[in-house]
Amino acid sequence: MHHPDAVLALLDLAPSGRVDAVRLVDPDAPALHALDLAATRGDGVFETISIGRGHPQALRPHLTRLASSAAMLDLPAPDLDGWREVVQRVADALGGHEEAWVKIVLSRGVDGGDRPTGWAWGEPSADFSVARTEGIRVALLDRGYRSDVARTSPWLLAGAKTLSYATNMAARREAVRRGADDALFVSTDGLVLEGPTANLVVRLDGVLATPRTDVGILPGTTQADLFRWAAGQGIPTRLASISPQDLQRADAAWMVSSVRHAAPVRAIDDRAVPVDAELSAAMNAYLSGRTE
Known part of the structure; x- marks a missing residue:
């Protein structure tokens, strides 16, 4: 497949994780070793x-979360200044x-090697206007473990953003x-x-709520930005324990992520959920217009 608008940057990393060099290369050229542990x-x-x-x-919060995930996997600490430069070049x-x-x-x-591998792939965003305006339907799925799994079974890496996304994609299907x-x-x-690639935000009794971060989920960078914006608009926010029963009385809900935004x-399963078109538009105008 040809990617005329894509950008690929390869990083030369030291065993310590230090970024020694960055190369912009042809995004359609071979770039990954067949035995790289990312692939296998x-x-x-x-x-x-x-x-x-x-x-x-x-x-900044994305890089902070990258470092946190790396620590959970016992990977070399990422050179955040180097990664910041890579992101800016892309x-x-x-x-x-407009959006990428x-x-x-x-x-x-x-x-069998002693050096980590790093790369950055960038491209223009797809058109998410329908999802942002008309909304999406969501299905509740049993994740198969308790909410305290991050404490009881840290080897399951709950709360780390790993490349092992087969389960997430199976849930989407x-x-x-x-x-x-x-x-x-x-x-x-x-x-x-949470969703496979998004955090949940619900409006309950006039308050925007999102699940607590100590239940084995990823802390959402976009959700955090959205809550800071909401506070500036005079909309109260909170982290909460949210049950499926709470969803039944919510008068609005959003799935929030970095690229699709809000x-x-x-609808959740077979139950319709009201769409607050005005607030959704305001959320997405803010998220799309961020400059940092």
Whole structure:
């Protein structure tokens, strides 16, 4: 497949994780060793960062989360200054597009080697206008473990953004089989968690709420930005324990992520959810217009 508008940057990394050099290369040329543990075992971490008119958005929290995920996998600590430069170079190359994104990847490297592997792939964003305005349907799926799994079983890497996304993609396919556009995970002890690639925000009693971050989910960078914006608009926010029963009384909900931004939820399983078109538009105008 030809990617005329894509940008690919390869990083030369020292065993310590230091960025020694960065090369922009042909995005359609071979770039990954067949024995790289990213490909053979999903042994690595990543972040996907939105770009608005050449400006990386929420870059600092994305890099902070990259470092946290790397520590959970016992990977070398990423050289955040080096990765920041890489992201900016890709963003500069995509600056002619209204919306774009860059995915940065840190792998354990080639099996048997002593150096991690790193790269950044960027391209213009797809058109998410329908999802942002008309909304999406969501299916509730059992995630198969309790909400305290991060404490009881840290080797399951709950809360790390790893390359092992086969389960997440399987959940997306199951949601589609159920007539939905996206999935929303629920723990075995009855707490709503997150989507395969998005955080949940619901409006309950006039308050924007999102699941607590100590239940084995990724802390959302876009959700955090959105809550800071909401506070400035006088809209109260909170982290909460949210149950499927709470979803039944919510008068609005959104799935929030770095590239799609805020997609209002118009149905959860077979129950319709009201779409607040005005607030959704305000959310997405803010998210699309961020300059850092």
